[in-house]
Amino acid sequence: MSSGGAVRLRCPDCATAVGPLEGAPTCPGCGRAFAVSRGVWNLLPSRLAAVKLNEDRVHAEAGLRTWRRLFYHKRHWLEWCEGRWLPTLVDASTRAFLEVGGGLCYASALAKGLAPEAHVVATDVSPQYLSQHALETGRILQSPADVYAAADAEALPFEDEQFDAVFSQVVLYRLPDPTRALREIHRVLAPGGRYLGIERATPWGRPWRAREAGTMRARADASGIDERAISYREWEAILRGAGFGPAHVAPVPGRRVRSAALRRLGNAVRPIHVAIRLAR
Numbered sequence: 001m002s003s004g005g006a007v008r009l010r011c012p013d014c015a016t017a018v019g020p021l022e023g024a025p026t027c028p029g030c031g032r033a034f035a036v037s038r039g040v041w042n043l044l045p046s047r048l049a050a051v052k053l054n055e056d057r058v059h060a061e062a063g064l065r066t067w068r069r070l071f072y073h074k075r076h077w078l079e080w081c082e083g084r085w086l087p088t089l090v091d092a093s094t095r096a097f098l099e100v101g102g103g104l105c106y107a108s109a110l111a112k113g114l115a116p117e118a119h120v121v122a123t124d125v126s127p128q129y130l131s132q133h134a135l136e137t138g139r140i141l142q143s144p145a146d147v148y149a150a151a152d153a154e155a156l157p158f159e160d161e162q163f164d165a166v167f168s169q170v171v172l173y174r175l176p177d178p179t180r181a182l183r184e185i186h187r188v189l190a191p192g193g194r195y196l197g198i199e200r201a202t203p204w205g206r207p208w209r210a211r212e213a214g215t216m217r218a219r220a221d222a223s224g225i226d227e228r229a230i231s232y233r234e235w236e237a238i239l240r241g242a243g244f245g246p247a248h249v250a251p252v253p254g255r256r257v258r259s260a261a262l263r264r265l266g267n268a269v270r271p272i273h274v275a276i277r278l279a280r
């Protein structure tokens with residue numbers, strides 16, 4: 001992808017190449033027209049699973065202002081993203097950046113700050129959350145993304161090999177098929193491009209795992225979303241199913257416990273965060 005150019009859209013309904021995501025493009029395959037509403041492109045499939053439709057309702061609930069969500073509820077995530085994760089993925093040479101399932105999409109704003117010349121695309125499955133909060137996050141952090149788009153992580157609406165850097169944060173565990181999402185992410189990586197996903201690994205000790213799995217299941221049932229506990233070993237299996245080896249996932253070092261082996265051992269009784277890395 002050329003520096004600063006618009007991303008190339010792939011129709012989320014028929015997978016036909018549409019062309020640059022600018023103006024008011026129309027799919028030459030099925031005739032679907034695409035447009036911006038309230039600052040957000042709707043690039044979701046016309047038929048979307050109920051659990052994904054429910055994410056729109058759950059994440060766009062009325063209540064907390066954007067700045068409170070950002071600096072109170074997500075403060076530590078924001079700091080980790082800025083100081084630990086994005087600097088390993090984004091620099092001044094980055095031409096195109098994609099955030100998958102971003103919610104507030106502060107990673108996109110931070111990436112734009114690190115690479116002002118890059119074309120930054122912020123996505124989430126919830127168009128309401130993007131319009132109500134992600135756009136405001138870009139204004140608060142003074143580096144909005146170039147594009148905000150509602151998109152399904154399991155059917156990314158972009159043509160192949162476009163993004164130098166792709167990032168997601170605690171997203172895959174909420175998807176019906178994280179294996180498919182990983183394949184999609186790898187598909188849109190440009191040659192030499194890299195993906196970093198930060199996910200949560202549930203305790204693998206039976207009593208602690210059962211407790212967390214039960215909590216997640218109850219929350220998912222109450223809200224109609226697909227959220228579940230995934231252990232470290234299951235993350236390895238998900239990567240194998242996507243065509244990648246288990247070496248692509250590793251524990252995120254803690255401030256006090258730097259050893260990956262000790263972090264994984266401690267994962268018997270407490271959740272840890274893991275980093276999933278892919279490259280093309």
